[in-house]
Amino acid sequence: MMVIRPIRAEDYAELYDIAVESGHGFTSLPVNDELLQRKISRSEASFAKQVEKPGDEGYLFVLEDPQTGAVLGTSAIEAAVGLEDAFYHYHLGKVVHTSRALGVYNPVDILTLCNDYTGVSELCTLFLRESSRKQNNGRLLSKFRFLFIAEFRQRFADRVIAEMRGVSDEDGHSPFWKWLQDSFFSVDFPTADYLTGIGQKVFIAELMPKYPIYVSLLSKDAQAVIGKVHEKTRPALALLQSEGFSNTGYVDIFDAGPTVEAKVEHIRTVRGSRRLQVQIGAVTGGQPYMVSNTKLEDFRATWLYLLPDENSDVVIIPQDCADLLQLNSGDWVRIARI
Ligand SMILES: CC(C)(COP(=O)(O)OP(=O)(O)OC[C@H]1O[C@@H](n2cnc3c(N)ncnc32)[C@H](O)[C@@H]1OP(=O)(O)O)[C@@H](O)C(=O)NCCC(=O)NCCSC(=O)CCC(=O)O
Ligand SMILES: NC(=[NH2+])NCCC[C@H](N)C(=O)O
Numbered sequence: 001m002m003v004i005r006p007i008r009a010e011d012y013a014e015l016y017d018i019a020v021e022s023g024h025g026f027t028s029l030p031v032n033d034e035l036l037q038r039k040i041s042r043s044e045a046s047f048a049k050q051v052e053k054p055g056d057e058g059y060l061f062v063l064e065d066p067q068t069g070a071v072l073g074t075s076a077i078e079a080a081v082g083l084e085d086a087f088y089h090y091h092l093g094k095v096v097h098t099s100r101a102l103g104v105y106n107p108v109d110i111l112t113l114c115n116d117y118t119g120v121s122e123l124c125t126l127f128l129r130e131s132s133r134k135q136n137n138g139r140l141l142s143k144f145r146f147l148f149i150a151e152f153r154q155r156f157a158d159r160v161i162a163e164m165r166g167v168s169d170e171d172g173h174s175p176f177w178k179w180l181q182d183s184f185f186s187v188d189f190p191t192a193d194y195l196t197g198i199g200q201k202v203f204i205a206e207l208m209p210k211y212p213i214y215v216s217l218l219s220k221d222a223q224a225v226i227g228k229v230h231e232k233t234r235p236a237l238a239l240l241q242s243e244g245f246s247n248t249g250y251v252d253i254f255d256a257g258p259t260v261e262a263k264v265e266h267i268r269t270v271r272g273s274r275r276l277q278v279q280i281g282a283v284t285g286g287q288p289y290m291v292s293n294t295k296l297e298d299f300r301a302t303w304l305y306l307l308p309d310e311n312s313d314v315v316i317i318p319q320d321c322a323d324l325l326q327l328n329s330g331d332w333v334r335i336a337r338i
Pocket of ligand 1: 076123124125126128129132133134135136137138139142162163164165230232233234235236238239240242
């Protein structure tokens with residue numbers, strides 16, 4: 001059994017290793033000591049804070065192997081984006097150029113710079129170390145966040161997005177950025193992505209093309225990757241799609257990776273989750289479920305086989321799981337199918 005828990009200061013060295021492993025285009029984990037330290041302390045403060053509505057909180061979790069204490073992956077939720085500084089996207093829209101007299105009808109795609117997602121919650125920083133990409137680790141690391149959101153609903157907005165990493169190669173070359181770089185910026189993609197990750201985003205407003213861009217005027221290579229995800233990000237996208245997330249035309253301004261969104265009330269795990277009271281005992285058979293306790297700073301989640309009764313508010317949890325999630329008989333848990 002693996003366990004999800006809030007990140008702690010002692011996890012710094014492992015978070016640093018994960019930042020290195022996550023590679024180019026992984027905006028939220030730049031390889032920068034001070035920034036990674038700050039991410040941990042901001043997360044600790046967010047879990048400790050009294051919150052009535054979403055603000056500048058960032059909740060960063062890790063997946064731990066309780067047998068060894070090793071940190072196997074990370075997963076995070078930003079309560080509300082774009083409240084401190086502007087949060088940009090391109091929106092892929094259409095205009096129709098038509099002339100009845102000439103019998104011409106030309107629908108064309110355009111990209112428009114916008115801040116439409118200001119104030120929404122964001123899922124981010126999903127990373128599982130290669131050797132742990134097995135069993136339900138990846139599913140748990142992505143989906144437990146919906147148990148947390150359902151449990152602490154007032155801490156999040158009504159809409160949730162995730163920016164999926166777009167196409168770039170091993171050396172950090174992005175076909176979409178290449179076009180922007182040649183025409184408007186002079187820095188390379190890893191530099192632009194790094195500056196964004198450490199919060200130095202002013203250059204975007206200063207240098208980004210302000211007027212809508214006709215997609216047909218971009219290089220063919222740039223056009224080909226609009227709305228496409230990085231090969232290694234396909235499983236992350238599949239997991240969110242299975243929860244009902246979809247793309248409505250918004251793409252990343254640097255690598256044109258798709259942003260997906262869902263209303264909290266429509267997210268499959270949020271809708272299907274149940275709050276039940278714990279009875280400790282043996283479980284044989286059953287179905288795979290995610291389970292979390294209902295604590296904030298001591299939040300814990302895992303997955304295991306359970307046999308919840310549709311008509312009862314009580315669920316039987318085995319002792320080892322109760323220990324892992326810090327549960328006693330009579331405590332409340334939230335469960336959902338994984
Ligand atoms: C995302 C994870 C954690 C997922 O873990 P695993 O790879 O073990 O997942 P998995 O269980 O094997 O696969 C999850 C689901 O994706 C499907 N799947 C696997 N490979 C696929 C592919 N090439 N194309 C389409 N679907 C694919 C599987 O069938 C499965 O669905 P079924 O179970 O239905 O069969 C990992 O791949 C990872 O760390 N990737 C690299 C980092 C990364 O790019 N992270 C996302 C950045 S973007 C971000 O962070 C924002 C998004 C977010 O926070 O959620
Ligand atoms: N299009 C992008 N590169 N967006 C960033 C993707 C990575 C991921 N959302 C993160 O937390 O960093």
